Amino acid sequence: MTNAIELAGAGKRFTKYEDTPMILTSALRVRNRTRREQLWAVRGVDLEVAEGESFGIIGRNGSGKSTLMTMMAGITAPTEGSVRVWGRVAPLISVGVGFHRELTGRENIYVNGAILGLSRREITDRLESVIDFAGIEGFIDTPVKFYSSGMYVRLGFSVAVHAQPQVLLVDEVLAVGDLAFQVKCFEKMNELRREGTTIVMVSHHLGAVRRMCGRVLVVDRGIPRFLGEAPEAIAAFHEILSSSTEVLEDHGSGTRFEPGVVAVRSAELLGADGEPTGHVEAGEPVSVRLRAEALTDIEEVVVGITLFAPDGTPVYADSNALEPFQDLGAGTELTCTLSFRAQLPTGSYTAVLRVDRGDLRTNLAQSPTISFFVTGRHTVAGHADLEARIAREEPVRR
Amino acid sequence: MLATAPTIDLQGESTSPGRLARQLWEARELFLILSRKEFHVRYRRASFGILWALALPLLQAAVLALVFSKVAHIRAAPHYAVFVLAGMAPWSYFSMTISAGSTAVVDSTDLSSKVYFPRAVLPLAQLAANLYGYLVTVAIVLLLCPLFHVGLGPAALLLLPASILLLALTAGFCLTASALHVYFRDVRYIVSAALMVWFYVTPVVYPAGDASGKLRLLLELNPMTGILDLFRTATVGGVGPMAVPVLISLAWTLGLLTTATLLHCRYQRVFADLL
Secondary structure, three states: OOEEEEEEEEEEEEEEOOOOOOHHHHHHOOOOHHHOEEEEEEEEEEEEEEOOOEEEEEOOOOOOHHHHHHHHOOOOOOOEEEEEEOOOEEEEOOOOOOOOOOOEHHHHHHHHHHHOOOOHHHHHHHHHHHHHHHOOHHHOOOEHHHOOHHHHHHHHHHHHHHOOOOEEEEEOHHHOOOHHHHHHHHHHHHHHHHOOOEEEEEOOOHHHHHHHOOEEEEEEOOEEEEEEEHHHHHHHHHHHHHHOOOOOHHHHOOOEEOOOOEEEEEEEEEOOOOOEOOEEEOOOEEEEEEEEEEOOOEEEEEEEEEEEOOOOOEEEEEEOOOOOEEEEOOOOEEEEEEEEEOOOOOEEEEEEEEEEEOOOOEEEEEOOOEEEEEEOOOOOOOOOOOOOOOOOOOOOOO | OOOOOOOEEEEOOOOOHHHHHHHHHHOHHHHHHHHHHHHHHHHOOOOOOOHHHHHHHHHHHHHHHHHHHHHOOOOOOOOHHHHHHHHHHHHHHHHHHHHHHOOHHHHOHHHHOOOOOOOOHHHHHHHHHOHHHHHHHHHHHHHHHHHOOOOOOHHHHHHHHHHHHHHHHHHHHHHHHHHHHHHOOOHHHHHHHHHHHHHHOOOOOOOHHHOOHHHHHHHHHOHHHHHHHHHHHHOOOOOOOOHHHHHHHHHHHHHHHHHHHHHHHHHHHHHHHHO
16 A cells, blocks of 8 residues: 655754844844754654545644644645655645635635645636535625635635545644534545545544544654554543643643652542542532642642543633742641532543642642543533523513 | 655755746646736725726826926936836836735745745745736837837837846845745835835936936946836937946846745745744
């Protein structure tokens, strides 16, 4: 079987500027160039994707998966190693690439098609089915600036799949658009897959990856960590998530870890009766108890929690950052409980507690992962149970 | 069946000149569509549409001719109105194209950060988009000549090489500036500042012979001087020997095109990192 994509030792390094480079400041900075930080977004990736394969890439935000995708699309060149792709590539890095607001839908189909490598004639031949699939017949001669975001996405996806790519690169785009269209997209991608199109998909949506992909690559902090069948890869990804020291990825990107200040002794989930438990009913009051010990004197300590949904998405994070614990002397035992109500749908959840310095820039310790299962109310779906009350108002006789 | 040669083959950041040329050829369809898009978008919202493409340079030429002949009393050329218009045609093409072309790569971020095509297509599309207005202005110059009793001789054929030189110079400038602009965002402002000064050191409203001293030197180094000389020789005439200015234009053109090629070959694959 021939390969559609080959990466050999591929890596991408970015130069992180403090601000956009300016002629004057960069000229003055010639001597101490080291100030410009260089970061490897992704490194050491060896990968072969066979023709017709459906391949997934998963990882947290900033793990380098999108950089991998941009290299496969040829948008940026690797700093080291090589990237090779055979066949026409349609990148769905973001739908509606090259859509110009002032141009009509029809005109944009031509621009977008040309970008994907179609000739004018080929576009004209496909025009009908592109419009039809996108379901925007009535608006095709309207400038796209008047389109709803859903219409925008549908048109973009439609052009991309009608370009008959040999390699389709999909980056998180299916998260947008309405449900009916998402279903349609999946069907279309399945159809393309049956026809032998190679599909590479980057997603946070582990369910979609499980459904669509055979093999999956897990990347973490720019390093390939696991390559294998989807279920094992997803398990490996969960493993990485739970052993991670950087839980709050959105807040945690700028934090550094300082060992030897606080040691976590235990962390456990307590049920409504105050006894340790692993099973919770939706809406039940629960608490997480953390025991930790200060190894040195610390001025201010913030304790925080992050709760992860079954698919690894952080659903809730909070801390006592506004009222930190004050003045812990060396040897002090810190015991605290975080109480909340498990307003969650059914599934197995994980929680991690972290202890930070008062400035929130330094992480001092992290608890082991606490796992528990929630039996949700059976009408609830999604990531949270907001306990909607659905009441009918008394009919008023007029 | 897939072709044996990979469609994307990346190893190192640079692209060889041969490969870049091949990619540009393969992107010709995209180039045409993008040029058309540029052209349409520019005048779409205006009721007079593309009429503006020629109205603006004509109006500017008329104002300049009036101001400089009646107020500043420049009467060096016998047919001043045609003289100014023959200068305005290449100048307005040049200035309009480089102000949009120098920033073309950065301005198309939503395109270039999401899909690959040779980035040189973007500034080149600006060149093509302005071509229509240019051709119409040149046609108007030619129509006005008999009206102002300027006889057109075989020298008018010089308009063809003159136009080619103009296009090549503009291309060299836009390609170079658009690559630099990715790394130095000041380029946008430098170009618009330079254009303001550049207009006055280019013999658009006065004959090159009128200049003296430092202005003279700037005029002689200016690549636009030779091109304007060619346009005047082709229409109103009376320019005198122009071999040296034309050679200087040619040297600038080749220099800029070489620089542009080097810059694009080295950096175009990683432009997207900074967009």
